Amino acid sequence: MELFNVYPVNPINIVKAKGSLVWDEQGTEYLDLYGGHAVISIGHTHPHYVEALKNQLDKIGFYSNSVLIPIQQQLARQLGEVSGKSDYTLFLCNSGAEANENALKLASFHTGRKKIIAFNKSFHGRTSLAVAATDNPSIVAPVNQTDNVVFLPFNDEEALTKAFREYGDEIAAVIIEGIQGVGGIREASVSFLKAIRSLSDTYGAVYIADSVQCGYGRTGSFYSHDYAGVEADIYTMAKGMGNGFPIGGITIAPKFKASYGLLGTTFGGNHLACAAAVAVLDVIKEENLLQNAEQVGNYLIEELKKFDQVLEVRGRGLMIGIELPEELAQVKKDLLSINKIFTGEAKPNVIRILPALNITKEIADRFLTAFDERLKA
Numbered sequence: 212m213e214l215f216n217v218y219p220v221n222p223i224n225i226v227k228a229k230g231s232l233v234w235d236e237q238g239t240e241y242l243d244l245y246g247g248h249a250v251i252s253i254g255h256t257h258p259h260y261v262e263a264l265k266n267q268l269d270k271i272g273f274y275s276n277s278v279l280i281p282i283q284q285q286l287a288r289q290l291g292e293v294s295g296k297s298d299y300t301l302f303l304c305n306s307g308a309e310a311n312e313n314a315l316k317l318a319s320f321h322t323g324r325k326k327i328i329a330f331n332k333s334f335h336g337r338t339s340l341a342v343a344a345t346d347n348p349s350i351v352a353p354v355n356q357t358d359n360v361v362f363l364p365f366n367d368e369e370a371l372t373k374a375f376r377e378y379g380d381e382i383a384a385v386i387i388e389g390i391q392g393v394g395g396i397r398e399a400s401v402s403f404l405k406a407i408r409s410l411s412d413t414y415g416a417v418y419i420a421d422s423v424q425c426g427y428g429r430t431g432s433f434y435s436h437d438y439a440g441v442e443a444d445i446y447t448m449a450k451g452m453g454n455g456f457p458i459g460g461i462t463i464a465p466k467f468k469a470s471y472g473l474l475g476t477t478f479g480g481n482h483l484a485c486a487a488a489v490a491v492l493d494v495i496k497e498e499n500l501l502q503n504a505e506q507v508g509n510y511l512i513e514e515l516k517k518f519d520q521v522l523e524v525r526g527r528g529l530m531i532g533i534e535l536p537e538e539l540a541q542v543k544k545d546l547l548s549i550n551k552i553f554t555g556e557a558k559p560n561v562i563r564i565l566p567a568l569n570i571t572k573e574i575a576d577r578f579l580t581a582f583d584e585r586l587k588a
């Protein structure tokens with residue numbers, strides 16, 4: 212049987228990893244500044260994480276959600292603490308798409324409404340509602356197409372206000388990434404997020420903060436929306452939550468009630484996934500990773516802004532987009548083939564940097580030196 216590759220594949224076989232470094236089978240060392248697309252939050256093979264997963268597997272790997280699973284309670288407690296949202300309810304699932312799918316479903320169920328507001332260049336996942344709210348027609352199948360999703364321009368308060376005035380009583384939810392990831396690292400403005408909050412309150416819509424890529428400490432605060440002083444009704448998360456072990460979740464404001472059966476999953480919140488997620492939160496707290504993300508992130512952003520050839524540096528903390536002129540689009544490929552550095556891309560000429568939250572300044576400097584070398588070449 213042939214394997215269906217979901218992305219174009221680099222013929223590199225990574226066999227070993229530690230922190231922000233990985234090695235291929237020939238022993239060549241690479242810098243990992245992409246973290247498998249914002250998934251590696253506490254670095255590869257962190258000893259506390261490895262031990263926690265091994266211990267859990269020794270005790271019990273899986274039993275159904277129909278019994279008490281204390282480590283789920285522990286995860287909810289710790290997540291409430293680190294996010295400052297102890298009064299929210301946690302529902303556990305397996306991925307970002309599933310988190311958004313369930314958040315949208317819950318919003319529709321709660322409001323009894325069907326319309327969803329999403330934004331240009333959004334990415335929310337590949338399942339039915341999540342992909343319908345994703346602004347990329349090439350990944351939407353006919354069965355996913357729906358008039359219930361309305362796309363508005365990002366950061367355009369006028370268009371948002373107009374939409375709410377016209378059909379506000381039909382809107383179940385507004386779903387937004389605080390910083391668009393796949394869309395090219397674009398940050399929502401504080402006033403835009405405030406407008407979403409206030410219009411959602413006025414018209415009774417649910418404000419969903421897709422924090423799958425921009426959340427979980429990546430920007431220096433736990434949720435990217437925190438800096439705006441705006442609270443969402445539902446936060447969705449995945450990626451960095453399990454540091455590579457599949458787990459997703461949605462945290463739901465106290466005013467919503469999820470009834471039995473409405474949201475559910477066989478694997479969501481299983482013992483191993485929760486052990487991974489608890490270990491991640493332990494390390495985030497123990498090693499002050501929110502602070503590190505802010506410090507090293509700001510340092511990288513400031514240093515990158517000094518390069519003349521760079522058109523724009525966007526983002527916050529360790530979610531960084533470097534926009535280059537089109538004739539320098541090759542830089543990303545050369546960073547990998549010549550300097551052995553993994554980065555991501557959004558459009559051919561935006562380099563995306565999404566490293567582990569415990570990236571050191573030394574690793575950041577190694578990247579800056581290599582980037583300088585590439586631009587000079």
Ligand code: PMP
Binds near residue numbers: 308392
């Ligand atoms: N939301 C955002 C903002 C994402 O970046 C992604 C993944 N790129 C998803 C949702 C979907 O997550 P998953 O691949 O885990 O389904």
